[in-house]
Amino acid sequence: MSITDTNRLGLPNLGLGVGLRSKHYSHLMQNDPVVDWFEIISENYINNFGYGRHVLEHICAVRPVVMHGVSMSIGSTDPLNLGYLKQLKELADFVKPVWISDHLCWTGVAHLNTHDLLPLPLTLESLQHVSDRVNQVQDILQRPLILENPSTYMEFQSSTLHEWEFMTELVNKTGCGLLLDVNNVFVSGFNHGFDPEFYIRNIPHKAVVQMHVAGPTDCDTYLLDTHDQPVPTQVWHLYKLAQELTGGVSTLLEWDANIPEYPELVAEVQKAKQVMQGYIPEVPVHRTPYVDAVSNPVDHQVQITHD
Amino acid sequence: MTELANIQRWLTSIIVKPGALNDKIRLADDYYNLDNSEVVQATLRQTSAQKIEIYARGYILRLMECMEAEYPAVCKLLGEELFHTFVRAYLIEQPSTSPDLYDLGKNFATFLKASQPKNTEQSNDFDLPVELAILERALAEISRVKGLEGRTVKPNYLNDLLYLFDTTNIQASPGLILLNLSWPLAGYVKAVYQTQEPVIPGKKDSFLAVSRNHYRINFQEIEQWQWCFLQSLQTANNYTEAVRIAAEQCAIPQDTLMADLILWISVALNFGYIYKNE
Numbered sequence: 001m002s003i004t005d006t007n008r009l010g011l012p013n014l015g016l017g018v019g020l021r022s023k024h025y026s027h028l029m030q031n032d033p034v035v036d037w038f039e040i041i042s043e044n045y046i047n048n049f050g051y052g053r054h055v056l057e058h059i060c061a062v063r064p065v066v067m068h069g070v071s072m073s074i075g076s077t078d079p080l081n082l083g084y085l086k087q088l089k090e091l092a093d094f095v096k097p098v099w100i101s102d103h104l105c106w107t108g109v110a111h112l113n114t115h116d117l118l119p120l121p122l123t124l125e126s127l128q129h130v131s132d133r134v135n136q137v138q139d140i141l142q143r144p145l146i147l148e149n150p151s152t153y154m155e156f157q158s159s160t161l162h163e164w165e166f167m168t169e170l171v172n173k174t175g176c177g178l179l180l181d182v183n184n185v186f187v188s189g190f191n192h193g194f195d196p197e198f199y200i201r202n203i204p205h206k207a208v209v210q211m212h213v214a215g216p217t218d219c220d221t222y223l224l225d226t227h228d229q230p231v232p233t234q235v236w237h238l239y240k241l242a243q244e245l246t247g248g249v250s251t252l253l254e255w256d257a258n259i260p261e262y263p264e265l266v267a268e269v270q271k272a273k274q275v276m277q278g279y280i281p282e283v284p285v286h287r288t289p290y291v292d293a294v295s296n297p298v299d300h301q302v303q304i305t306h307d
Numbered sequence: 308m309t310e311l312a313n314i315q316r317w318l319t320s321i322i323v324k325p326g327a328l329n330d331k332i333r334l335a336d337d338y339y340n341l342d343n344s345e346v347v348q349a350t351l352r353q354t355s356a357q358k359i360e361i362y363a364r365g366y367i368l369r370l371m372e373c374m375e376a377e378y379p380a381v382c383k384l385l386g387e388e389l390f391h392t393f394v395r396a397y398l399i400e401q402p403s404t405s406p407d408l409y410d411l412g413k414n415f416a417t418f419l420k421a422s423q424p425k426n427t428e429q430s431n432d433f434d435l436p437v438e439l440a441i442l443e444r445a446l447a448e449i450s451r452v453k454g455l456e457g458r459t460v461k462p463n464y465l466n467d468l469l470y471l472f473d474t475t476n477i478q479a480s481p482g483l484i485l486l487n488l489s490w491p492l493a494g495y496v497k498a499v500y501q502t503q504e505p506v507i508p509g510k511k512d513s514f515l516a517v518s519r520n521h522y523r524i525n526f527q528e529i530e531q532w533q534w535c536f537l538q539s540l541q542t543a544n545n546y547t548e549a550v551r552i553a554a555e556q557c558a559i560p561q562d563t564l565m566a567d568l569i570l571w572i573s574v575a576l577n578f579g580y581i582y583k584n585e
């Protein structure tokens with residue numbers, strides 16, 4: 001296998017990281033974080049000057065931090081929310097993140113926010129629209145924007161590009177970076193019937209700055225991106241392939257519901273080391289007979305932390 | 308309108324509007340001049356409507372979890388089913404327009420109040436969930452405001468007595484929330500937080516202070532004169548003036564109030580109701 005030379009937009013490989021979640025605040029204030037770096041949900045700290053901000057300040061002092069957003073709505077046909085971007089920049093001044101990321105998606109129109117990551121028709125019109133906005137955002141934030149491929153549950157008949165082609169063109173037009181969520185590739189591949197390995201082989205590897213791994217849920221006729229399970233075998237396989245093709249990039253475990261105790265979370269992300277040595281854990285995709293599984297769980301963002 | 312804008316309006320309307328899925332899809336198809344089966348690619352396993360449903364159902368479930376996280380006591384009081392009914396109606400009437408989920412529950416108490424049956428004799432009892440929602444929102448707000456932490460607060464004096472009499476520069480803490488409710492609800496909420504079975508209290512005028520000190524959130528029922536003093540301090544921003552106003556409001560002689568305050572001031576400092584400014 002040919003190893004592509006690493007570029008990552010000149011950004012570092014931070015190693016293995018986890019998301020900063022309120023459940024672990026008190027643990028992290030008293031114990032070594034163990035992992036190499038943290039990712040925060042930007043919106044969780046933008047108007048938050050309580051304990052969460054205090055913990056964030058502590059974490060920023062001891063580990064590199066990356067800001068990951070869910071409300072930029074880069075694909076929306078609404079005007080860019082300049083107030084939000086200003087707040088994002090203010091938070092960046094506080095956090096000094098190694099980079100700032102969001103998703104290739106839209107969250108609503110007519111000023112509504114569904115707080116979901118909605119899919120775009122992958123057309124030349126969308127490509128031009130998103131490219132223009134990525135350029136605007138990069139001008140405002142004064143840094144490259146890193147965009148993540150979302151899990152999707154529908155494809156549009158009007159689409160003329162595959163997602164990997166869309167991502168490639170977007171990188172060419174804007175110089176943005178990619179956050180490759182290999183679990184999302186697995187989920188979308190199952191839902192839309194494409195080969196996830198083909199997807200991963202056909203994105204611009206030099207632009208990949210970060211990867212996400214997570215555990216989805218099998219809802220029988222589709223996979224759902226629930227972030228509430230250990231990473232399954234198939235996702236680890238895709239992860240290994242992607243790490244080899246990119247030459248190694250920062251890895252982050254996403255776990256947003258049924259969040260385990262901190263040591264268990266750390267143990268899960270550290271499986272990535274064994275995976276790279278060829279030991280892939282045998283973990284089936286979690287199956288549920290219930291229809292109330294939630295993709296992109298966000299309630300961890302509003303939980304009040306009581307000391 | 309561009310094709311992209313039209314599709315986005317079409318899908319958003321299906322997701323956020325109330326009603327049965329197929330009705331919502333049909334209405335949106337008509338209004339935006341689209342045909343869902345031509346917009347969304349069906350697969351062997353799923354029709355276009357089933358794919359749309361994943362987003363429509365996920366929208367409600369996801370935001371329901373957020374409301375449950377912010378209003379666990381209201382949920383406990385109403386029971387899950389009724390709580391969900393109210394939240395669904397709330398999300399339909401006031402869908403989120405903010406990038407910040409923290410704003411999602413902002414108007415829930417007002418919404419519950421407006422949903423009460425009008426002109427009924429015992430309509431006051433419907434205020435119980437409303438007041439619980441007011442308290443839970445206050446707790447959400449106090450957990451995120453710019454508080455006392457990080458300010459240079461005057462250090463404690465070595466001579467405690469001198470400290471007690473030095474009332475200059477005493478101010479209401481930033482973010483301090485004062486609630487005057489018809490039920491003493493602090494115990495109910497605390498029980499819910501500790502996953503104990505909460506007891507609905509008897510109706511009784513209640514004066515609550517919600518504050519934060521060293522990132523610890525405090526909410527306590529306090530005496531009426533204490534509450535009046537804090538409220539006056541918030542508006543007058545002057546200790547002596549606050550004493551005068553509170554004494555008048557509570558019909559207590561000023562020197563009695565002052566004497567009581569001297570005993571209470573260290574408690575109020577401890578809970579972060581007040582602080583001494585540099």
Ligand SMILES: [Fe+2]
Nearest residue numbers: 148181212254
């Ligand atoms: Fe992700």
